[in-house]
Amino acid sequence: MDDNKTVFLENVSKTYQMGEIEVKALKEVDLTITKGKFVVVLGPSGSGKTTMLNCIGGIDSPTSGTIIVGGNDISKLTEKELTKFRRNTVGFIFQFFNLIPTLTARENVDFALDLVPKETRGSAVEVLKQVGLGDRANHFPSQLSGGEQQRVAVARALAKRPPVVLCDEPTGELDFDTGIMILRLMRDVSRQEHCNFLVVTHNAAIARMADTVVRLHSGEISSVETNENPEDPENLVW
Numbered sequence: 001m002d003d004n005k006t007v008f009l010e011n012v013s014k015t016y017q018m019g020e021i022e023v024k025a026l027k028e029v030d031l032t033i034t035k036g037k038f039v040v041v042l043g044p045s046g047s048g049k050t051t052m053l054n055c056i057g058g059i060d061s062p063t064s065g066t067i068i069v070g071g072n073d074i075s076k077l078t079e080k081e082l083t084k085f086r087r088n089t090v091g092f093i094f095q096f097f098n099l100i101p102t103l104t105a106r107e108n109v110d111f112a113l114d115l116v117p118k119e120t121r122g123s124a125v126e127v128l129k130q131v132g133l134g135d136r137a138n139h140f141p142s143q144l145s146g147g148e149q150q151r152v153a154v155a156r157a158l159a160k161r162p163p164v165v166l167c168d169e170p171t172g173e174l175d176f177d178t179g180i181m182i183l184r185l186m187r188d189v190s191r192q193e194h195c196n197f198l199v200v201t202h203n204a205a206i207a208r209m210a211d212t213v214v215r216l217h218s219g220e221i222s223s224v225e226t227n228e229n230p231e232d233p234e235n236l237v238w
Contacts, residue, residue, distance in 0.1 A: 006163050006196045007033040007056060012065030014051050014219075025051040026062070027219040033212065035163070036194040038187045038230070040207045043216035049200040050168055052216065056198065057090050057166045058082045070163040091157030091165040093186075095172040097149040099141040105152045106137040112156045127155045131185060147178035154185060158193070165190075167199040171206075183209060184232075208235075 014026040026048045033039055043049045054060040055067060058074050067075050070089045077085060099108050109124035128137050131151040141149055150170065157165050167186065171179030183199075187209060190197045199206065207213040208231040215223045 006035045006037075006070060007031070007198070008066070008068040009052075009056070010066045012052075012055065012062045012067060014048075014055060014060070015063045025219050026055070028065070029219075029221055031214065031221060031224070033196055033198070035196065036190060037196055037211040038190045038209070039196065039198045039212045039214060040210035041198060041200045041214045041216060042202070042204055042207055044202065046218075047216040048219040049216055051219075053166050053168055053198060053200050056164070057092060058086050088160065089162055089164065091160055091162040093150075093153050093157050093165060093167040093170045095169040097141070097146075097153045097173075099149055099152055101141050104138050104140055105133060105144065105148075105155075108141075108152055109156045109159050113159050124155075124159060127159045128152070130158070130189070131155045145178075146174055147181060150174060150178075150182050151185065154182070154189075158189060161193070162195065164196045164198065167197060169201055170199060171201070171203075187230075 009029050009031040012026055012029040013024065016023040016025060029052065041049050041052065051060065055062050056069060058077070062075060065075065066073065072085055072089060074082065074085055100111065103111060105128060106124045109127060113124060125134070125137055128134055131154050133148060133151050133155065136144060136148060141152070144152065170186070171182055174182060183206065186197050186199070189195070208227070210227055211230055213225040213227065214221060
């Protein structure tokens, strides 16, 4: 596989059995994402966005097809190998911040770092500085605003230095101005660290700041678009 192809999906399908009904969440999806791209995945509710993200992240397994992430053919990994893959190769940022309330910002990041090899991980303090929280490292989640908590979640994902960061509605719980700040941060980190951000959202306005826009409809990719001149997050209106 070409080193520049960070994410590669070929003929990926996912079918859920709900009683006597089969639900085809993904249908023969093909997708290639090259290194260092900020990618937005758009589609209405039920289009397969989160299912695709979960399959790429090794949280769920496809019914058929091939998924290669960071050189790992995850469709062939055992459960033990998938756990290692999720720890070492992929960062996750969700709509809800999922911070441990009894740990400080630094301790929340350190907790994630304890799970990965020392030679691949960054410093909790340094990555908190990178997201603008160097002076809030010793604060607990309850002492942080929603935007600050999401920045801790971003720091936690980045501290592992993963080639791919998967984001499911990362601005869904934030007000407009804070959401813009988080989007700018993620886009800037994508460019600086040459890692991929895949952002699942229903908000079409966010697509204008992406390098690549993937549109899903009824489990199928309806289009993959490239933005030659992505907009600055501050120019977005939704």
